[in-house]
Amino acid sequence: MSDSLTNEPARVAAMYRTMLVIRAFEEAAGENFFAGNVRGSVHQYIGEEAIAVGICENLRDEDYLTSNHRGHGHSIAKGAHPRAMMLELFGKAGGTSNGKGGSMHIADFSVGMLGANGVIADGCTISVGAAQALRLRGRDSIVVNFIGDGGINRGPFMEALNWAKIYNLPVLFVCENNQIAASTTTRLVTAGEGIAARALSFDIPAVTIDGNDLFEVDRTAARVVSEIRGGSGPQLIQAMTYRLRGHFAHDPAGYRNPAEVDAAMQLEPMGRVEAWLRDNGMSDDDISELQKEVKAAIDSYVEDAINAPWPDASLAFTDVQDVGAPHAGGLRNE
Amino acid sequence: MSDSLTNEPARVAAMYRTMLVIRAFEEAAGENFFAGNVRGSVHQYIGEEAIAVGICENLRDEDYLTSNHRGHGHSIAKGAHPRAMMLELFGKAGGTSNGKGGSMHIADFSVGMLGANGVIADGCTISVGAAQALRLRGRDSIVVNFIGDGGINRGPFMEALNWAKIYNLPVLFVCENNQIAASTTTRLVTAGEGIAARALSFDIPAVTIDGNDLFEVDRTAARVVSEIRGGSGPQLIQAMTYRLRGHFAHDPAGYRNPAEVDAAMQLEPMGRVEAWLRDNGMSDDDISELQKEVKAAIDSYVEDAINAPWPDASLAFTDVQDVGAPHAGGLRNE
């Protein structure tokens, strides 16, 4: 990760690689959901990869990130290891949370990834508090919060906007506007022009960009992140995108017509970066080599996850709390 | 109450009278708080009378009103009887809630007053639901919600703005901006230009007026209420005003300097209406006669409240619920 704005092919190729990792991870997650290896809800990030990658490319490990239910891509882009994530999705020992959290609670504190979240918009209030902690600890890091276009209508998010501004906190809100929330077209339940207009009414600078254009995301993030680091206070980026799959793996998404999805496929982010790389000297062979390498890595993580042991059942009772932990003080339940 | 826009002296005198009732009621509430007759929190509306009166003058009994902790003025303006309200403040039998609610829970459903509220901004979400009920029941009534400038920073209010707009509900939000929330200068905790700008970002028409000018409030309300009744969808009025007393009766309000309060006194609403009435043919005698009459009425309600019996203790156990009511089914607590 660097603050550089240059589009050297090597840098773009590295971002492209991260996008490939996310895409392959999500495909594998979906397949293994259907194979019965992954339980619960798997919200895939397919089609939205450019946002997480373009934003996180401009962050440092010490910067914090908070996410929502669709957090795999954010986590990988921030530097969480997809192997540990895959183990977590399978609920296996060695997963990011040792199997305690699963897909909706991926976190990697070592790279500032403070957690995906199962409750819409709760990451927003967590973010502003994390930013206050940074100030108190004298750090110049920033906090990035990813929120969906459905999530913007929850009150806590709007409170957090106000909060971030009045304390002039270093928070970047990234609204991933894929135009839908589960089966609901968000336009129909969102009054006014949308989140950018709302942010402006809090005097928070807001910009709307093509979230499927890695270069635009990267460029915008580079500028906005450096402004925030410089003390601009909170800003908001609305990244327009499209959720190429159902809400979660088991959603057939029958509520939209195939033509819409086909049209969206034309604008999906991976192909656009690929084209740029081709134009800038990367050969077809190099590209397919990279794709194969990434696919092989993800396959190996799946393999690892399949073979990994379950966490010992006793782990269910650790990491709850120090004071009044389960089974402490003669407490029992039998 | 009428939808008329004309400023005939009789109509203005009637509004003035209601303002006097509110002022006298609040003075009496404060005195009786210090006399130990009224317990709890008494949030006086002194200095803000023109808002409730100017708004409610343009409402019908069938229109609903929801309020907040500072609800006495709203209730009186909507038609609740100050005698029953005074009894309620004293916790006596015959009070609006038979003593169960007190100052923060004044309600008079017979005139559409759906309740003061002890939780900031909760009236807002109640309002939008009441408006949905009106639509379902085929009524052309509207709902008015009073909210403070401190309350606008709670998420549920912002959710309710969005909600009112997307369903095009007949709701008038009235933000009484007295520039303070308890001891907090709201400007310091409110990002952006304030509530009017925020409402506009939801595409809700919003206007800021001098809330201490009865005529401006009345005129604005007449227009806005008729537009809402005509199907405009939600609108917002921000009425600028000043809280002439402490947050509640027992708040000495030492956080502001006396000069500020003195300056505000010059702009208080009662004197301005009084001046207009004088200019429009009401004699000093008539005015002081009216003041005396109102004062005497309120005094008599205080007298009644002092002499009224306590509610029977058994009333503590009624109106809880039909299914699983206290003491039903052999349940006991002894």
Added chain:
Amino acid sequence: MSVRLMLGGCAMSEMTYAEAARLALREEMQRDPLVWALGEDLGYEGGMAGQYKGLQAEFGEDRIVDTPISESTIMGAAVGAALAGTRPIAEMRFSDFAMCAVDELVNQAAKARYMFGGQGRVPMVARMPIGIRGGIAAQHSQSPEAWYTHVPGLVVVTPSTPANNRGLLKASIRCDDPVVYMEHKGLWGLKGEVDESDDAETALGVAQTVRPGDNLTIVSWSAQVGVALEAAAQLAGDGISVEVIDLRTLWPWDRDMVMASAARTGKLLVVHEAVRVGGFGGEIAAEVAEELGIPVARLGGERIPIPFSVPLEEAYKIKADRIASRARRMLA
């Protein structure tokens, strides 16, 4: 819905727990034009487990209202709509998300009638499924029913079968009090017979003896009733006769039925999926101990967030074996 059997005047259909709820919703909406529902994704998706499938087409967008993700307002609007003369059903998806609207439920819905001295009523149903469905972890699996029993003004309902899910939901919609209606997510697919010709409600506050027995009374509710029945069957093999009572409604709970059974068997075991500490089992066990002075025991979830992974999630659950062994210990 599938096979339909006519037995005398009855029209028995086999349907799932979720389908039974849909039937009740549809019947009550047909019966009373003031009944309506609001929540996320009700229209196309049909809400959780498709319980509203087709109902928006039938009743229109003003009665099956697709909302933004605004839990506070879903609940708060329901309160307002109830005070203003309608019968809203607030759909919270999961009881976990309903925690975003506790204030509106507890400070407004539960208290409005009382605080206003009976001037208004709040006939609403707040639907919020509880329980473990498998692999949805700490923020999607909780069973907080005990909280709401502690709140004056609220009725708390926990259906356990397709038939009583229909009957209790009908009764809840017709009830003039705010009802917290807690399906169990793990039961949505459970099949059972429902008498469609019978419009009767399942009375609120009335428990059901789902297995008669003499040596021990097990009180349970929601999905845990099925597990208790399994345990009872195991114990029957050892010649131990267990009575199993399904409370169905937690507030008011059927104190008379529980006391009569416990007095007869002389031993009480309460079992629930919710965390044991602070669970509603404490209320029942304490009441019975206080009144009858007989041995009581409770089983409930460990005091841990619900974990994701299979063996960890299993460690949380109260299985039939554990119930049986606790029962044996009581009878030893």
Added chain:
Amino acid sequence: MSVRLMLGGCAMSEMTYAEAARLALREEMQRDPLVWALGEDLGYEGGMAGQYKGLQAEFGEDRIVDTPISESTIMGAAVGAALAGTRPIAEMRFSDFAMCAVDELVNQAAKARYMFGGQGRVPMVARMPIGIRGGIAAQHSQSPEAWYTHVPGLVVVTPSTPANNRGLLKASIRCDDPVVYMEHKGLWGLKGEVDESDDAETALGVAQTVRPGDNLTIVSWSAQVGVALEAAAQLAGDGISVEVIDLRTLWPWDRDMVMASAARTGKLLVVHEAVRVGGFGGEIAAEVAEELGIPVARLGGERIPIPFSVPLEEAYKIKADRIASRARRMLA
């Protein structure tokens, strides 16, 4: 704060419960620069009962943060700030308003450490006073402590005297778990001795025998302890010797001390101001009944919203007379 007495190494001061909290806050903020507080009206007003009076001047606006009226964010920001390495104190004013932030407390604060497999911790204190103060009615008088005992991950503290309000608050601020800290509003003015020279915490999870006795054990907490002591004094006049235990911490509660006492006296009565149905008394009574098989009883508030008017509010309360008569019945 008033008179100061030097006894040996001790510096005993008489101060109120509220002043003792202020002392603890100040001491802990001096001790650890990562401790900070956020809430409405802390600066000028000094928060509820003036517990922060002067502290903003001393510690600055970044450590005593005056917030907008945004309860969800007060709590949520505290969670974020705790995960990010500080020790926030979230001031909710009243436990009633904290209901606007149940989701942030229960779904985030309580679970983050667990869900993330121990990667982070949430060392925060959520302060939310409970109880009746007189005439502030249904939305300002609740005692929902039982709810939070039911939530894995949370510690629940209910101080009853100036001395333990200081000691427990210090321990809570130093605790690495999220602590729900529930003062009783009615105790703010209560005076008592505090040893200012002693920096020791009052250990979490340890109860205190506030009156020794032989015939009956009364377990209580918060303001109700004082009422229980009154009842015990009444009963002493009749030759009945009552042991009164102040739990001080509800989770974890001091099971050993309660069991030992109850085993010795042979009878247990739990008394709390919170609504009896679903209250934490059920947990304790059930545990004792289950383990010791001795007579148990509970007294708690009626299942009604707290009314405003004097005689109605009085009807809710558990007075010393009622406790004494229940005790007599147990001993008859």
